[in-house]
Amino acid sequence: MPTLGIDLGGTFARAAVVDAAGKMLASAKVALAERNPAGVVETIAQAASEAVKSAGVLVGGCGVGAAAQIHKDSGVLSVAPNLGWRNVPLGEMLKARLGQPVRIVNDLSAAAWGEFHAGAGRGAQDVLVVFVGSGVGSAIIANGRLVDGAGGVAGELGHIKVVPNGRRCGCGEQGCLEAYTGGHNLIAQTRELLEGGKSPAVTKLSGGDPARITPVTLEQAVEAGDAAAREVYERAALFLAMAVANQVTVLNPARLILGGGVLTHCPGLRRRVVEGVQAWASQTAREGLLITEAELGDDSGLIGAALLAG
Numbered sequence: 001m002p003t004l005g006i007d008l009g010g011t012f013a014r015a016a017v018v019d020a021a022g023k024m025l026a027s028a029k030v031a032l033a034e035r036n037p038a039g040v041v042e043t044i045a046q047a048a049s050e051a052v053k054s055a056g057v058l059v060g061g062c063g064v065g066a067a068a069q070i071h072k073d074s075g076v077l078s079v080a081p082n083l084g085w086r087n088v089p090l091g092e093m094l095k096a097r098l099g100q101p102v103r104i105v106n107d108l109s110a111a112a113w114g115e116f117h118a119g120a121g122r123g124a125q126d127v128l129v130v131f132v133g134s135g136v137g138s139a140i141i142a143n144g145r146l147v148d149g150a151g152g153v154a155g156e157l158g159h160i161k162v163v164p165n166g167r168r169c170g171c172g173e174q175g176c177l178e179a180y181t182g183g184h185n186l187i188a189q190t191r192e193l194l195e196g197g198k199s200p201a202v203t204k205l206s207g208g209d210p211a212r213i214t215p216v217t218l219e220q221a222v223e224a225g226d227a228a229a230r231e232v233y234e235r236a237a238l239f240l241a242m243a244v245a246n247q248v249t250v251l252n253p254a255r256l257i258l259g260g261g262v263l264t265h266c267p268g269l270r271r272r273v274v275e276g277v278q279a280w281a282s283q284t285a286r287e288g289l290l291i292t293e294a295e296l297g298d299d300s301g302l303i304g305a306a307l308l309a310g
């Protein structure tokens, strides 16, 4: 029986009806009018109802991928930074509203599961997925199962420490990989170059406007030969590439799937990760390793959430 997948972001809820093979039969997207839990539940219900209506089939179960830390058994969102939520029992609330069993997972786990079943991970049993977007995260599929850890937060690659007492991270700790390599922090570090007047190329590319800076600005400044930009970029690339290489050494996946906005739009950084894995992952761990790009784009989370509910 098809299932319902929900992708809960900071501004929209998307819903899709997905069959057991991971094919999307219909989808809908509704803007979050209110960001309080009751309002968000109503928006999700509206998107779900539109998707189910246009698919014209019955669904059995609902999976939700949310940008949040989730208590894996209770479906409680411990921390959802985009929505400003703490300890919201979204699983129970949605189950009551939709009249369906509901499973809530982290958005990255949902995306990884989608790629594993219906995208770049098809046919493999041991898959490591690394996404670099505004944040940095990984998901581990070992022996065909999603590794979620005792508390449900396994795979948090963005919060491994790379510099003792280093830059402050969005998680509240210091020296995390994400504080150097996540999209938000690449932008922050590039703005610091602009504000300090240290990088002529960043000043030129952004027209002096910090709002125009993206991670691509940094990569372009490096390509233009800018020394200050290169310093920031090299550090980010080195930390990321070595972290992914080390994760490959530890997990020995058959496939490494790279995705997320930063790796998609900054081909130089992506290349550095691939080269880093080839140089630094242990030779035995990378024997037979296939490095590939995520295939499902924005739909991976929707498809994966639906398949996890099946």
Ligand SMILES: [Zn+2]
Pocket (backbone or CB within 6 Å): 158, 159, 169, 170, 171, 172, 173, 176, 178, 179
């Ligand atoms: Zn952190």
